[in-house]
Amino acid sequence: MRKLAAGNWKMNGLAASLAEVKALTEAHPAPACEMLLCPPATLIAQMAGAAKGTALMVGGQDCHPKASGAHTGDVSAAMVKDAGASHLILGHSERRADHGETDALVRAKAEAAMAVGLVAIVCIGETEAERDAGRTLNVVGTQLAGSVPDGATAATLVIAYEPVWAIGTGRTPTLPEIAEIHAFIRARLTDRIGAEAAGVRLLYGGSVKPSNAVDIFALANVDGALVGGASLKAADFGAIVAALSAA
Numbered sequence: 001m002r003k004l005a006a007g008n009w010k011m012n013g014l015a016a017s018l019a020e021v022k023a024l025t026e027a028h029p030a031p032a033c034e035m036l037l038c039p040p041a042t043l044i045a046q047m048a049g050a051a052k053g054t055a056l057m058v059g060g061q062d063c064h065p066k067a068s069g070a071h072t073g074d075v076s077a078a079m080v081k082d083a084g085a086s087h088l089i090l091g092h093s094e095r096r097a098d099h100g101e102t103d104a105l106v107r108a109k110a111e112a113a114m115a116v117g118l119v120a121i122v123c124i125g126e127t128e129a130e131r132d133a134g135r136t137l138n139v140v141g142t143q144l145a146g147s148v149p150d151g152a153t154a155a156t157l158v159i160a161y162e163p164v165w166a167i168g169t170g171r172t173p174t175l176p177e178i179a180e181i182h183a184f185i186r187a188r189l190t191d192r193i194g195a196e197a198a199g200v201r202l203l204y205g206g207s208v209k210p211s212n213a214v215d216i217f218a219l220a221n222v223d224g225a226l227v228g229g230a231s232l233k234a235a236d237f238g239a240i241v242a243a244l245s246a247a
Contacts, residue, residue, distance in 0.1 A: 003033040004201050004224035005241045007231025013039050018050050023234035025054035032245035038089050048084025059087030065108035077112040088113040092123045093164045103146025111149045114156045121158040122147050128165035154199030160226040166206030182221035210239035217247035
């Protein structure tokens with residue numbers, strides 16, 4: 001499988017920020033890995049236009065589980081696709097925490113994304129309190145079981161493991177801890193969807209930066225990264241793309 005470097009811009013970026021797309025695609029015209037940026041909904045169409053004809057794919061950060069209706073301020077999966085996206089980040093810990101998103105809601109959103117031909121990047125991960133209580137595998141396993149739709153395939157699903165306590169903090173789990181959790185996720189996916197699980201890309205997220213990317217990408221069952229702040233600048237994200245391409 002081709003590895004995936006995915007960038008989550010979160011609530012950052014205006015039209016002027018698209019200069020980073022030009023810089024990124026010029027510096028990495030044909031990376032050995034797949035390259036994806038997920039900007040705010042307001043920039044999806046503009047970024048897709050800027051990325052046309054390049055190796056960069058564009059995704060969204062959320063969708064409503066329903067296809068249409070009286071849901072002011074929401075966007076459907078079909079709208080995200082219509083704007084030019086190929087992927088959708090769903091169930092990010094910030095949405096689980098800030099908006100109370102449950103595993104069932106994340107699963108419904110993933111089903112909506114898959115129904116219109118988008119790749120669902122389903123995020124799972126434990127908080128610091130859950131980690132300190134020794135509940136990491138229990139939490140990750142429960143979120144995985146509840147958030148992944150039946151019928152998911154390697155072509156429609158990506159899993160992003162993001163320890164909540166590591167996001168934006170500069171802290172990361174140890175390499176053996178990352179390896180253990182990714183192996184656990186692969187095994188649980190295999191129990192759920194059989195041989196298809198071998199092709200599902202498992203991304204690591206949580207303070208991924210150029211300085212630690214090489215070591216993380218060398219681990220078994222780490223098939224890429226979901227990058228936050230470091231994806232906002234072409235130089236930083238490009239360094240991560242280069243590390244993943246060399247892995």
